[in-house]
Amino acid sequence: MITYENVAKIFGSGPEAVTAIKNISFEIEKGNLVIFLGPSGCGKTTLLRLTNRLITLTRGTITVNGQDVMKADPVKLRQSMGYAIQQIGLFPNKTIADNISTVPRLLGWDRKKIQERVGELLAMVQLEPAAFRDRFPAELSGGQQQRIGVARCLAANPDILLMDEPFGAIDPINREEIQNEFLRLQRKLKKTIAFVTHDIHEAIKMGDKIAIFQDGNLVQYDKPEIILAQPKNQYIADFVGADRALKVLGLLRVEEVMDRNPSNVVDGKTSANEALKFLEDKGFRHLVVLRGGKAVGYIHPRQLKYETSPVQDLAIAYPVRVDEDMALRDVISFMLMHDMRVLAVMDGDGNFAGTVTYDQIQKRILEMYAGEDEKKPAKDQE
Ligand SMILES: Nc1ncnc2c1ncn2[C@@H]1O[C@H](COP(=O)(O)OP(=O)(O)OP(=O)(O)O)[C@@H](O)[C@H]1O
Ligand SMILES: [Mg+2]
Numbered sequence: 001m002i003t004y005e006n007v008a009k010i011f012g013s014g015p016e017a018v019t020a021i022k023n024i025s026f027e028i029e030k031g032n033l034v035i036f037l038g039p040s041g042c043g044k045t046t047l048l049r050l051t052n053r054l055i056t057l058t059r060g061t062i063t064v065n066g067q068d069v070m071k072a073d074p075v076k077l078r079q080s081m082g083y084a085i086q087q088i089g090l091f092p093n094k095t096i097a098d099n100i101s102t103v104p105r106l107l108g109w110d111r112k113k114i115q116e117r118v119g120e121l122l123a124m125v126q127l128e129p130a131a132f133r134d135r136f137p138a139e140l141s142g143g144q145q146q147r148i149g150v151a152r153c154l155a156a157n158p159d160i161l162l163m164d165e166p167f168g169a170i171d172p173i174n175r176e177e178i179q180n181e182f183l184r185l186q187r188k189l190k191k192t193i194a195f196v197t198h199d200i201h202e203a204i205k206m207g208d209k210i211a212i213f214q215d216g217n218l219v220q221y222d223k224p225e226i227i228l229a230q231p232k233n234q235y236i237a238d239f240v241g242a243d244r245a246l247k248v249l250g251l252l253r254v255e256e257v258m259d260r261n262p263s264n265v266v267d268g269k270t271s272a273n274e275a276l277k278f279l280e281d282k283g284f285r286h287l288v289v290l291r292g293g294k295a296v297g298y299i300h301p302r303q304l305k306y307e308t309s310p311v312q313d314l315a316i317a318y319p320v321r322v323d324e325d326m327a328l329r330d331v332i333s334f335m336l337m338h339d340m341r342v343l344a345v346m347d348g349d350g351n352f353a354g355t356v357t358y359d360q361i362q363k364r365i366l367e368m369y370a371g372e373d374e375k376k377p378a379k380d381q382e
Pocket of ligand 2: 044045046086164
């Protein structure tokens with residue numbers, strides 16, 4: 001855990017003094033990945049450097065796992081935390097392997113263990129160990145160097161990671177893969193992480209919580225979905241973007257809004273005229289056709305008129321497969337592409353699990369933006 005209590009940092013003194021951090025209090029819980037977000041110059045890097053005491057606090061207290069950093073041994077403190085610096089900062093005259101193993105060597109790990117660790121970390125950042133181990137930083141692209149910076153920060157397996165725009169120089173495709181790999185690792189290792197980024201998408205994807213700064217102040221500190229749904233002021237709303245409802249949809253899953261017991265369902269063997277009667281009696285606009293627990297498709301009244309065959313022969317197959325853990329953003333995208341307002345949802349075995357509707361999704365968004373209890377289950381629609 002990291003706690004910041006009335007933290008202030010002023011660089012220099014007199015008329016040239018720069019107040020980089022004004023008065024910040026918050027805490028990063030153990031095992032959480034917290035994003036530091038904000039425009040250039042708002043104090044993100046300064047806060048990281050105060051945390052591992054590369055620079056000295058002006059006022060306030062920072063504690064790391066209960067220890068006041070200003071009372072800790074600065075060398076030990078720094079070795080106990082991984083730090084990926086914004087400028088990457090590899091040692092140019094050392095090989096990649098030596099760069100990565102800087103802290104393990106200081107800690108006296110044996111050669112074999114270091115070798116193994118270097119291989120493991122290179123693989124994690126998606127660089128072929130045999131090809132990169134013995135090169136020098138100048139022989140790597142900027143994005144590759146940055147990945148080495150991330151590997152170095154993880155090398156001695158510290159509990160606390162301070163990462164300053166660690167993926168900023170990596171192209172979108174590799175970045176996505178490294179983010180995913182990093183998240184997989186984080187789910188397992190549960191490090192306590194302060195992670196700086198300029199990228200709101202990265203923030204939403206990676207952060208357990210997001211801290212948004214402005215001019216040395218902490219403006220909002222919340223879970224990503226709360227930041228998106230209830231930005232505290234116009235500054236935050238502008239920062240997260242006009243498409244914040246779409247961004248929220250990237251965080252919400254089908255299982256959170258779906259109807260698990262829709263009543264507009266019909267067995268495939270039902271005859272068309274029976275199905276039509278059922279549809280008209282209930283006032284449904286369409287029916288989901290099931291056979292052996294699976295959704296074979298859907299039917300509209302106009303397909304049933306003058307027909308007598310079983311509905312399973314008339315059903316139109318769903319154009320896409322929707323799973324319970326799919327992001328609502330993807331579902332909405334399917335709905336727009338295929339001009340559909342309802343899709344069938346499948347469980348892990350491919351069986352019909354319920355339906356997801358455009359109206360349910362919209363209702364959920366409206367609830368969130370009205371600031372209502374976000375855990376309230378969505379009600380049936382159709
Ligand atoms: N050593 C220093 N001496 C004087 N001023 C400094 C020093 N380091 C940072 N500052 C100032 O403190 C403020 C915050 O800087 P900081 O590097 O923390 O910003 P940042 O949020 O990390 O920005 P960026 O997104 O551009 O990396 C800036 O106004 C910067 O000019
Ligand atoms: Mg910075």
